[in-house]
């Protein structure tokens with residue numbers, strides 16, 4: 051894969067902000083050929099330390115609500131300032147994805163990289179908690195850590211070197227996710243599949259000195275990567291008349 055947009059920002063300094071496999075590259079592949087209109091108002095849901103929000107504002111020209119539960123919005127504001135992004139280009143928001151504080155139909159689109167599995171496994175989540183904030187016809191682009199083929203009844207030992215079975219409950223294959231999002235009455239499925247990005251984004255993560263990266267090395271160095279992938283989900287909110 052080539053990543054002409056995110057390669058510019060995948061510097062050692064900025065990569066200290068990643069919280070998992072390089073989210074800028076995952077997002078860039080996720081949004082290849084995307085259908086989000088120019089100048090859209092976009093929610094970056096579970097934005098972490100803001101790298102993907104920065105990319106959405108700088109390289110795609112969207113107005114971005116950088117929304118996250120665990121990360122400090124003031125730190126993210128400082129980062130956006132350092133990157134030359136104004137308060138009208140990126141707006142950091144501390145919020146729980148299950149109780150979003152926005153006006154109904156506020157967003158033209160939602161983009162979510164490496165976080166939806168924390169709150170979106172509930173089949174009712176889309177209709178009850180997220181779609182109300184998306185305008186009719188608006189798009190949702192999601193990528194999450196996934197499995198090539200679900201094997202939770204017989205997890206390979208390589209996976210269990212770094213992760214518990216409970217942690218693996220958040221990791222599923224594309225068919226599993228298709229069944230979850232199919233439950234929505236208000237979204238049509240545009241695509242569910244897998245990204246090509248895997249080895250490269252993992253390699254950048256495993257080089258980090260962070261505790262979770264060091265712990266993830268045990269499984270990945272034992273070959274667990276062959277069971278894993280990144281699942282891509284693209285949805286479009288139906289119109290009320292549909």
Ligand SMILES: C[S@@+](CC[C@H](N)C(=O)[O-])C[C@H]1O[C@@H](n2cnc3c(N)ncnc32)[C@H](O)[C@@H]1O
Pocket residue numbers: 067068069070073095096097098099101102117118119120121145146147148163164165168169
């Ligand atoms: C693995 S980190 C990824 C962060 C970022 N997207 C990235 O790739 O660098 C997962 C993120 O999901 C966010 N998250 C988890 N549960 C959430 C919730 N209920 N509402 C909003 N954000 C949530 C966390 O705050 C965390 O920043």
